[in-house]
Amino acid sequence: xxxxxxxxxxxxxxxxxPRLVSAGHDVVSLSRGQRRPYVxxxxxxxxxxxxxxxxxxxADGTFAQKVxxxxxxxxxxxxxxxxxxxxxxxxALRGRAQHLVHxxxxxxxxxxxxxxxxxxxxxxxxGDYGVQKAAIARLLQDETRNGGLVTTSLHPGHISxxxxxxxxxxxxxxxxxxxxxxxxxxxxxxxxxxELMHHVHADDVAQGFQLAVEHRDAASGEAFNVVAPSxxxxxxxxxxxxxxxxxxxxxxxxxxxEFRAGTSADYADQSWNHLARSQYASIDKARRLLGYTPAYxxxxxxxxxxxxxxxxxxxxxxxxxEHGLDPDPR
Numbered sequence: 001x002x003x004x005x006x007x008x009x010x011x012x013x014x015x016x017x018p019r020l021v022s023a024g025h026d027v028v029s030l031s032r033g034q035r036r037p038y039v040x041x042x043x044x045x046x047x048x049x050x051x052x053x054x055x056x057x058x059a060d061g062t063f064a065q066k067v068x069x070x071x072x073x074x075x076x077x078x079x080x081x082x083x084x085x086x087x088x089x090x091x092a093l094r095g096r097a098q099h100l101v102h103x104x105x106x107x108x109x110x111x112x113x114x115x116x117x118x119x120x121x122x123x124x125x126x127g128d129y130g131v132q133k134a135a136i137a138r139l140l141q142d143e144t145r146n147g148g149l150v151t152t153s154l155h156p157g158h159i160s161x162x163x164x165x166x167x168x169x170x171x172x173x174x175x176x177x178x179x180x181x182x183x184x185x186x187x188x189x190x191x192x193x194x195e196l197m198h199h200v201h202a203d204d205v206a207q208g209f210q211l212a213v214e215h216r217d218a219a220s221g222e223a224f225n226v227v228a229p230s231x232x233x234x235x236x237x238x239x240x241x242x243x244x245x246x247x248x249x250x251x252x253x254x255x256x257x258e259f260r261a262g263t264s265a266d267y268a269d270q271s272w273n274h275l276a277r278s279q280y281a282s283i284d285k286a287r288r289l290l291g292y293t294p295a296y297x298x299x300x301x302x303x304x305x306x307x308x309x310x311x312x313x314x315x316x317x318x319x320x321x322e323h324g325l326d327p328d329p330r
């Protein structure tokens with residue numbers, strides 16, 4: 001099967017493209033061509049790579065036709081963030097492709113009311129990113145249910161893995177959080193520390209996309225959460241992170257006002273956006289219809305990312321390996 005992957009060298013694509021090649025598919029990767037995949041794999045030698053600037057080409061109305069011209073039976077879209085962009089692609093592929101698989105986000109749901117969040121009981125989203133992702137998912141479902149293009153949307157949590165900084169125990173990207181946990185330094189925690197975050201390893205997300213392609217009939221017109229089997233609290237992830245360095249987490253719970261006074265506005269806003277949602281998403285539907293079986297618990301996914309930060313010099317911790325941080329957490 002010929003499959004086009006939009007965003008093929010990104011977080012998920014770096015794992016998905018080799019999976020598809022190994023499964024015998026003819027794969028085309030579309031990206032801006034500004035970086036190599038996050039993970040090396042000899043399968044990339046058999047991938048056709050096409051340069052594309054999604055934002056600029058959507059603006060001038062040429063991107064969707066570029067995808068159509070690839071003559072792919074399946075299009076996997078890992079880089080769609082607006083309804084307008086999705087509408088252009090759906091319109092161009094209607095009657096030309098067999099299946100469009102879209103990457104959404106569990107931020108298509110808002111603040112938790114009932115957990116785990118299912119695809120049916122998710123609270124209404126807020127913020128432009130989440131609102132757009134929810135609207136795209138509805139657009140795709142309506143398209144298929146009205147007899148148009150066969151579509152599927154998959155909604156990952158906080159994607160983790162080697163090659164980039166994961167969302168940390170405070171729900172932001174501040175490297176000082178890992179530094180504090182690694183050295184046994186006191187860490188200020190806003191609120192109770194009972195708020196939930198739902199991480200997922202990028203390869204498990206890639207597994208979900210591969211399964212959606214392989215089970216097209218079951219996936220047709222559906223949306224699926226693709227996350228780790230469990231979610232973790234702030235306290236739980238902080239304690240796990242400290243343990244990787246043979247430390248105990250020294251946590252001091254403070255008000256949000258005190259927390260904001262001690263960190264940058266960007267990091268404080270990231271923490272609020274993650275922790276206020278306090279999300280734990282169900283994977284029962286993906287398990288039942290697709291056979292989705294994630295290999296990584298959330299702490300294992302994050303640990304692999306932190307090990308990469310240490311090994312690549314992005315996070316400096318003296319004698320990290322002597323502290324027990326192993327790049328292979330499984």
